[in-house]
Structures are given as structure tokens and as C-alpha cells.
Amino acid sequence: MSSVESLPLDRGTVARPAVSVALVGVSAGYDERPAISDVSVDFRRGRLTAVFGPNGGGKSTLLKVVAGLLKPWTGTVSVLGAAPGIEAHRVAYVPQAESVDWGFPVSAWDVAMMGRYPALGPLRRPGRADRDAVAEALELVGMSDHARTQIGSLSGGQRRRVFLARAIAAAPDLYLLDEPVTGVDATTQEDLLDILEAEAGRGRTVIATTHDLACAASRFQDVVAMNRTMVAQGPSSLVLDQDVLRRTYGGHLLVLGDRAILLDDAHHHDQAAGSEVHHHDNDTQRRP
Amino acid sequence: MDPRLVVVSARLRLDIRTGVVGHRGRRGPGRPAALALAVTIALVTIACTTGPGSANPDPSGAPIDVVTTTSVFADMVQQIGGSHVRATSIVPKGGDVHTFEPKPRDVQAVAAARLLIMNGLGLDDWLEKTITSASAAGTPLIKLGPGLTDVTLLPGEDPGTQNPHLWMALPYGRRYVDQIAAGLVQVDPIHAPDYTAQAAAYTGRLVTLDASVRAKIASIPEANRKLVTFHDAFPYYAREYGITIVGTAVAAPGQDPTAAYTAQLIDEIKADGVKAIFSEDQFPTKLVDQLATETGAKVVANLYDDSVGDPPVDSYEGVIAWDTDQLVAALK
Amino acid sequence: MLAPILDPLAFGFFVRALAASAIVGVVCSVVGCYMVLRGLAFMGDAISHSAFPGVVAAYLLKVPFYLGAVLAAVGTALLIGRISRRGGLRGDTVIGVLFAGMFALGVFLFSTIRNYVGDLFGFLFGEILGISPTDLITLAVLAAIVLAIVVVLWKELLYSTFDPLGAAASGLRVGLLDDLFLGLIALTIVVSLQAVGIILVVAMLVTPAATGQLLTQRFGRLMAMAATIGAVCPVVGLYLSFWLNTASGATIVLVETVLFLAVLVLGPRTGLLRPRPRTA
Numbered sequence: 034m035s036s037v038e039s040l041p042l043d044r045g046t047v048a049r050p051a052v053s054v055a056l057v058g059v060s061a062g063y064d065e066r067p068a069i070s071d072v073s074v075d076f077r078r079g080r081l082t083a084v085f086g087p088n089g090g091g092k093s094t095l096l097k098v099v100a101g102l103l104k105p106w107t108g109t110v111s112v113l114g115a116a117p118g119i120e121a122h123r124v125a126y127v128p129q130a131e132s133v134d135w136g137f138p139v140s141a142w143d144v145a146m147m148g149r150y151p152a153l154g155p156l157r158r159p160g161r162a163d164r165d166a167v168a169e170a171l172e173l174v175g176m177s178d179h180a181r182t183q184i185g186s187l188s189g190g191q192r193r194r195v196f197l198a199r200a201i202a203a204a205p206d207l208y209l210l211d212e213p214v215t216g217v218d219a220t221t222q223e224d225l226l227d228i229l230e231a232e233a234g235r236g237r238t239v240i241a242t243t244h245d246l247a248c249a250a251s252r253f254q255d256v257v258a259m260n261r262t263m264v265a266q267g268p269s270s271l272v273l274d275q276d277v278l279r280r281t282y283g284g285h286l287l288v289l290g291d292r293a294i295l296l297d298d299a300h301h302h303d304q305a306a307g308s309e310v311h312h313h314d315n316d317t318q319r320r321p
Numbered sequence: 322m323d324p325r326l327v328v329v330s331a332r333l334r335l336d337i338r339t340g341v342v343g344h345r346g347r348r349g350p351g352r353p354a355a356l357a358l359a360v361t362i363a364l365v366t367i368a369c370t371t372g373p374g375s376a377n378p379d380p381s382g383a384p385i386d387v388v389t390t391t392s393v394f395a396d397m398v399q400q401i402g403g404s405h406v407r408a409t410s411i412v413p414k415g416g417d418v419h420t421f422e423p424k425p426r427d428v429q430a431v432a433a434a435r436l437l438i439m440n441g442l443g444l445d446d447w448l449e450k451t452i453t454s455a456s457a458a459g460t461p462l463i464k465l466g467p468g469l470t471d472v473t474l475l476p477g478e479d480p481g482t483q484n485p486h487l488w489m490a491l492p493y494g495r496r497y498v499d500q501i502a503a504g505l506v507q508v509d510p511i512h513a514p515d516y517t518a519q520a521a522a523y524t525g526r527l528v529t530l531d532a533s534v535r536a537k538i539a540s541i542p543e544a545n546r547k548l549v550t551f552h553d554a555f556p557y558y559a560r561e562y563g564i565t566i567v568g569t570a571v572a573a574p575g576q577d578p579t580a581a582y583t584a585q586l587i588d589e590i591k592a593d594g595v596k597a598i599f600s601e602d603q604f605p606t607k608l609v610d611q612l613a614t615e616t617g618a619k620v621v622a623n624l625y626d627d628s629v630g631d632p633p634v635d636s637y638e639g640v641i642a643w644d645t646d647q648l649v650a651a652l653k
Numbered sequence: 654m655l656a657p658i659l660d661p662l663a664f665g666f667f668v669r670a671l672a673a674s675a676i677v678g679v680v681c682s683v684v685g686c687y688m689v690l691r692g693l694a695f696m697g698d699a700i701s702h703s704a705f706p707g708v709v710a711a712y713l714l715k716v717p718f719y720l721g722a723v724l725a726a727v728g729t730a731l732l733i734g735r736i737s738r739r740g741g742l743r744g745d746t747v748i749g750v751l752f753a754g755m756f757a758l759g760v761f762l763f764s765t766i767r768n769y770v771g772d773l774f775g776f777l778f779g780e781i782l783g784i785s786p787t788d789l790i791t792l793a794v795l796a797a798i799v800l801a802i803v804v805v806l807w808k809e810l811l812y813s814t815f816d817p818l819g820a821a822a823s824g825l826r827v828g829l830l831d832d833l834f835l836g837l838i839a840l841t842i843v844v845s846l847q848a849v850g851i852i853l854v855v856a857m858l859v860t861p862a863a864t865g866q867l868l869t870q871r872f873g874r875l876m877a878m879a880a881t882i883g884a885v886c887p888v889v890g891l892y893l894s895f896w897l898n899t900a901s902g903a904t905i906v907l908v909e910t911v912l913f914l915a916v917l918v919l920g921p922r923t924g925l926l927r928p929r930p931r932t933a
């Protein structure tokens with residue numbers, strides 16, 4: 034059985050931000066196979082939260098449950114005060130890069146404008162306010178110059194920016210991003226994270242999955258470690274907690290000077306103790 | 322300016338504009354779609370209200386156009402109408418009326434016709450819609466088959482249907498002639514005396530032919546008067562002239578017979594000792610050949626019924642005479 | 654010199670055929686744009702072929718043909734969607750199974766009819782020359798309904814086509830839109846049966862949109878180009894069939910196909926005229 038570990042409350046003068054997304058005892062999966070089991074976790078407004086863990090550990094599934102795309106088998110889910118999907122207009126979901134048809138005849142502008150569609154509803158055409166929102170969103174992600182370019186002609190990083198622009202244009206209260214900075218150049222990564230941080234600063238809830246531990250440790254405020262079940266939840270310093278890492282990845286964190294190496298036991302993803310250590314180097318650098 | 326020209330150019334202009342409007346991609350495709358819709362609605366309105374008025378009677382004496390469904394009827398019309406009439410058929414010589422797809426020229430001919438002639442009773446009914454929607458308002462359409470109200474119709478293959486091939490019996494053919502003549506008189510009363518005279522002469526020839534057919538068929542030994550043809554065009558001929566129809570290769574032209582049907586037919590052919598199986602001009606011969614192989618009967622090509630052929634079978638009289646001669650030669 | 658163009662317009666049947674085929678062309682190509690982007694070309698063929706048993710059943714039960722066609726087409730479309738989702742089989746597998754099965758059902762039912770059935774042949778290849786004023790109005794009304802639905806929902810359909818997950822997560826009823834779209838395809842096909850028939854209608858759906866894809870990378874333009882092609886090609890095809898005295902439905906489809914090939918060979922993106930990268 035797993036347990037949710039929270040670090041002691043920081044009893045300062047600042048009130049803890051409200052919980053906007055809460056899962057209790059949630060299990061879900063595809064066909065008959067569970068991808069996540071008995072997961073209980075909170076996400077808070079105004080916080081930038083990373084969900085990390087090994088591949089196949091259920092991170093994407095967790096996001097899909099919160100997004101209302103997958104119905105859980107057990108447990109309760111509360112998203113912005115209601116069941117998943119009820120407040121969908123206030124949710125922006127940015128999927129992993131692979132699930133999109135890049136040959137589609139739409140430009141960056143068109144994609145960003147799609148973020149405005151759900152709020153418009155049928156029959157209404159995008160108006161002035163929508164165009165302004167899209168222009169601002171594209172400006173924010175640095176894609177104004179490429180607004181008319183077909184998305185297939187854009188680089189990977191540029192495509193991520195466009196999809197983030199779509200999310201921003203929707204003016205959501207909750208961002209769900211599946212691997213938003215995986216596989217993009219460093220500049221894009223930094224820019225995207227800056228934007229997400231700013232959005233969190235405006236009181237939005239931002240949840241992103243990642244398997245980049247350095248990024249999770251340095252750029253996110255809260256983290257959730259999961260590997261089919263919950264391992265831990267707390268401030269981002271948890272990423273460096275050896276015990277957490279072992280239970281999440283089954284491996285060790287070695288700290289050498291200013292570099293940290295995660296010895297990831299690549300073949301055993303459950304929490305069995307005494308597993309072999311494979312020298313599967315996963316370099317994580319701490320930001321200076 | 323011809324209003325139809327205005328319509329054509331308006332559509333072209335609008336289509337070009339539609340392309341230009343569509344460049345504003347972010348406004349979405351709704352506008353071009355709506356524009357195209359508006360244009361075509363306009364066109365529909367115009368299309369439903371234009372069209373030729375009643376065909377004007379031609380005072381110059383040029384032959385009037387009469388369109389029939391089959392080439393047999395076209396010949397009948399031509400015999401009665403003579404030089405005052407130009408008769409054409411939708412289904413060409415050698416075509417199969419049951420599955421024919423009319424092309425633009427055919428429909429155009431219908432639109433220009435002063436008189437329209439079809440058989441009805443299931444032979445060519447599916448052409449009726451094309452005929453009535455293309456024809457000029459007020460153009461009479463004669464249905465020859467239903468015109469014979471007092472005749473006992475033979476049943477068709479499907480329960481509740483009739484066999485339409487009435488003209489294969491010459492007495493009925495003469496009544497077709499009467500209806501055609503009446504139709505011609507109605508649309509072209511100026512030449513009524515000619516039509517009446519020509520119809521009478523034609524009928525006389527048909528009476529003579531009828532006697533000849535009876536005599537020839539009577540010369541076939543009764544035991545041999547058994548007929549298997551491609552499709553059921555001959556029941557009225559058989560009833561009139563004393564022949565037994567053992568079966569037909571297909572129940573309905575246009576689709577192959579089922580295995581059970583063919584098996585049963587083969588049994589009947591053998592049981593009745595049928596000597597000859599007749600293919601028909603407008604149909605492929607494969608099925609008939611197969612029946613002959615299975616039963617040892619002889620294949621005789623061809624009989625004519627729904628369509629005329631090349632001379633000497635290029636007329637209604639030719640069709641009946643030829644068929645009779647073929648039967649006599651094969652069954653005697 | 655204008656006579657070859659003006660002369661056929663003297664005939665009501667020709668003007669109606671022009672109007673009907675243009676309307677059908679436009680509505681098919683508009684729906685076809687989404688179809689092509691969703692990869693539903695094969696599905697479209699299956700739905701059209703499944704109208705055949707509906708027509709035959711309607712004949713046997715003595716109900717209006719179009720009723721049978723609509724029910725069979727819509728039913729098959731939804732069935733394909735359901736089975737794909739639940740059965741875990743690939744879409745084209747399910748389509749292949751139902752496509753052949755439904756058409757065979759049609760032939761099976763057809764073989765029980767012993768009478769002459771020239772009416773039913775019209776559905777296989779179309780009878781554009783036999784369109785009556787009533788037919789034209791019915792067709793126009795149904796086409797207007799389809800186009801109206803597309804106009805109302807075009808952005809929802811676009812979003813759910815492009816990114817079903819993202820669209821669903823932001824609140825669009827993607828499953829409902831998918832079913833609705835299948836229903837639209839079926840309705841479009843039934844509307845088009847009289848123009849080109851069951852065998853060829855998939856060409857009217859897919860070819861203009863495919864040609865548009867060769868010419869543009871913008872969705873709005875794609876839709877406009879496809880609709881224009883869908884309106885103009887039938888007019889050209891009908892005139893050609895008139896001058897050459899050939900089957901009208903097939904001539905229309907050939908015109909659209911030839912245009913596609915011409916754009917492919919000559920066009921700016923894929924053809925001889927495409928800009929070549931300069932080598933240093």
C-alpha cells in the first residue's frame with residue numbers, strides 16, 4: 034500500500050492556496066489493465082505542479098482522468114469544484130506531441146484560435162475579443178511572426194509554443210500539460226516554463242507531467258511522484274529525496290559535487306526492495 | 322438578353338468570388354458555403370420555372386417528332402405516320418429495355434417530341450419518370466399496354482405483376498396500331514386522313530401476316546411446339562398461336578437466375594423433350610448455351626421481341642415473321 | 654459560337670440536371686473536406702454501398718426508396734462507429750466487413766425479386782437526367798439542411814477533427830460530433846444518389862477535397878476551393894456528356910478526377926510547377 038507523504042505545513046502568514054483539483058482513491062486504466070491504482074492527490078490554485086515518474090507510470094492517465102477524458106473505475110475526482118468535464122470550459126489540455134496530425138491545413142493562428150471555440154459555442158463566429166486574445170497569446174509565446182505558417186512547417190519547439198498559445202487563449206483556470214517541455218530546445222523550454230510560472234502567478238492551476246527531474250526540481254513549486262500509485266506529494270525539493278526517488282524509480286540518486294546521477298533501475302518499476310542496480314545513467318544537472 | 326445567359330454568367334462570377342472570399346481563412350468556410358448555397362437556391366428557382374412551353378405546332382409541314390421507348394414501337398409509328406412523322410426510340414436497336422440508362426441525347430429527343438409512346442405494364446415503367454420530367458408540358462404520353470383494357474393479361478414472374486409483351490400477338494399489335502393512330506390524329510389533326518388511311522393499310526398487312534403465322538405454326542407437329550427462350554417475351558404469342566412455353570432462361574433480365582431456378586428449368590426441358598432453346602438478340606448467349614449443353618437441346622439464335630434488328634428483321638412485321646420462321650425451322 | 658452552351662439550356666431537364674448536380678457537388682465537397690481530413694474516404698464508400706440494401710428493402714416493403722436509403726446508410730455509419738470503438742478492431746477492418754456484407758445483403762434481397770426492376774438500376778449509377786422539379790426541391794432542401802449544420806458547427810467539427818483529445822478536454826462533445834458527422838455523411842450520400850448513384854458518389858465526396866488539399870494549406874481556402882470545384886465540375890461534366898452523348902454521372906466524376914490529376918501533375922505544391930529548392 035502506498036501512502037501519501039506530505040511535508041509538514043509551512044505555517045507562515047500566507048494562507049495555503051485552495052485545492053482546485055482533488056483525487057481520492059482513484060483507479061483507472063484501459064481495457065482491463067489498470068494504469069493508476071488508488072491514487073489520492075491534491076493540486077492547488079496558483080501553483081505550478083509537476084507530476085513525475087517513469088514511463089508507463091500513469092502520468093498521462095492521471096491527466097486524462099482530471100481532464101475528463103477517462104472515467105475512473107474507483108474513487109472520486111473533483112476538478113474546479115465539480116466532476117471532471119463539468120467545468121471543461123475552464124480547462125485547457127495540451128496533449129503529447131504525437132497525437133496530432135501535423136499535415137492538417139491549419140496555421141498557428143488557426144490552432145490558437147481553436148482555444149476560443151468551446152467558449153463561443155455553435156453558430157457564433159470568432160469576434161474582436163477572440164482575435165485579440167489569440168494575438169496576445171501568440172505574442173506571449175513568441176509566435177506572432179509565424180501566425181500564418183502551417184503547423185507542419187514549424188519546428189517541434191514552435192509547435193509546442195503554438196499549443197500553449199491555444200491553451201492561453203482559452204483563458205482557463207486549469208492547465209493540464211502532458212510532457213510540455215519534453216524534446217524541445219532549451220530556449221523554448223525556458224520560455225514555456227516562464228509563461229507557465231506567470232500563469233500560476235495569476236492564480237491558475239498548472240499541472241504538467243515530465244520525466245525531466247532537473248526541470249521538475251528547479252522550475253516547479255510542487256511535485257507529485259507517481260508510479261502507478263502515489264509515491265509522494267510536496268514541494269519540489271522532494272525530487273531530490275532519495276527515498277522518494279527509490280520508491281518512484283527503484284534506483285538511487287548519487288550526488289557528486291554539483292552533479293547528480295540517477296541510477297535508474299530500468300526494468301523494475303514497482304517498489305520491490307533489493308532490486309538490481311543497472312548503470313542506466315540519467316544525468317540530472319542542478320541549475321547553478 | 323437571354324435570361325438563361327444571365328443565370329450562367331452569374332453562376333460563373335459567383336464561383337470566382339467564392340474562391341476569393343475563401344482566402345480569409347480565419348473567417349472560416351461558412352461564408353463560401355453559404356454563398357454557394359444561395360446561388361444554387363437561385364438556380365433551383367429558375368430551373369423549376371423555366372423549361373420549354375408546349376411544343377409549338379410546326380406549320381411548315383416538316384415531320385413531327387415522335388419518341389417511343391422501344392424500336393418496335395418506333396417502327397409501328399413510322400408505318401402509320403409515313404412522311405409526316407419522324408419516329409425514334411429511346412432504347413436503340415439491339416438495346417435491352419429493362420436495364421437501359423438514357424443518355425442526354427435520348428432525353429433531349431423526349432423533350433422535343435410531340436407525342437410519346439411507351440408500353441407500360443412493367444416493361445418500361447421506370448423510364449416514365451425520365452419521360453414525364455423531360456417532356457414539354459402538354460405532350461401526350463400513350464401507354465399502349467394498359468390501353469388494352471379488356472384483355473386477359475398473363476401473369477408476370479412476380480405475384481401481382483403482369484406480363485407486358487402484348488404486341489407479340491398480332492391481334493393485340495393491331496390494337497396498338499389503333500392507339501397510335503388515334504394519338505397521331507390528336508397531335509396532328511391536319512394529316513388525320515393520311516394517318517387513318519395508312520393505319521388501315523398497315524392493319525391489313527398485319528391481318529395477312531397473322532394468317533400466315535397461324536398456318537406456319539400449325540404445320541409444326543403439336544408435340545414439338547415447346548418453347549424455351551431467354552426471357553418471358555412470348556406468352557402472348559404462345560397463347561395466340563398454340564405453343565407451350567416450357568420456361569425461360571432468366572426470370573428477370575438484368576440479373577442471373579438462381580441455381581435452383583436453372584436446375585428446375587433443366588429438368589423441365591429434359592422432361593418435355595424440348596428440341597431447341599432460343600436466344601434473343603439483345604441478350605448475351607451464355608446462359609442459353611449452358612442450358613443447351615446440359616440438356617442436349619439445340620441453341621437457335623436469335624429471336625427478336627423487345628427490339629428490332631437489321632433487315633429483314635428491322636420492323637415489327639419483320640420481327641414476327643422472322644420469329645415464326647425460326648420456330649418452324651427449329652421445331653419441325 | 655455560344656450555341657453549344659446555350660442550346661442545352663432550352664431543355665428543362667438539362668437545367669434541372671445542372672442545378673441538381675451543382676448542389677450535390679457543393680454539399681458533397683463541403684462534407685468531403687472533413688471526411689478527407691478525418692480519413693473517412695473508405696468509410697464514405699462503405700456508407701454509400703450500404704444504401705443499396707436499404708433501397709432494395711424499401712422496394713420490397715413498398716416504402717419510399719429514400720427512406721430505405723437513409724435508414725440503411727445512417728444505420729451502417731453508426732454501426733461502424735460503435736463496433737470500431739468497442740471491438741478494438743481497426744477502423745478499416747470494420748468498414749471492410751460491413752461494406753461487403755451490406756452490399757451482399759442488397760444483392761441477396763435483389764435476387765428475390767423476379768420482376769423487372771429498372772428503377773433500382775437508377776440508384777447504382779444515378780439518373781440525373783430524370784430529375785423532376787419536385788426532386789430538385791427535395792434535394793435542395795436536404796442539401797440546405799446539411800450545409801446549415803456544417804455552417805453552424807464548422808469550428809466544432811474542425812477542432813474535433815484536428816485534436817479530438819484537446820477538444821474533448823475543453824468541453825466539446827466529441828463523441829456526439831463524431832456520430833453527427835457520420836449521420837451527415839449518410840444524409841449527403843442519400844441526397845447525391847440521384848445525381849451519380851451509389852457506385853460513384855464517393856468520388857463526389859472525396860475528389861474535390863483532395864484536389865483542394867493539393868492547392869492549399871489553409872482550411873478555409875480548402876473548403877472554398879473544394880466547394881468551387883464541386884460546383885463547376887458537374888456543370889462541365891454535364892455539358893460534356895451532352896455533347897459526347899455519354900453517361901452523365903460518370904462523365905462528371907471523370908472531369909473531377911482529371912482535374913485532380915492535372916493539379917497533381919502541374920500544381921504548385923506537388924507538380925511540375927512547384928518551386929525547386931535552389932542548390933548552391
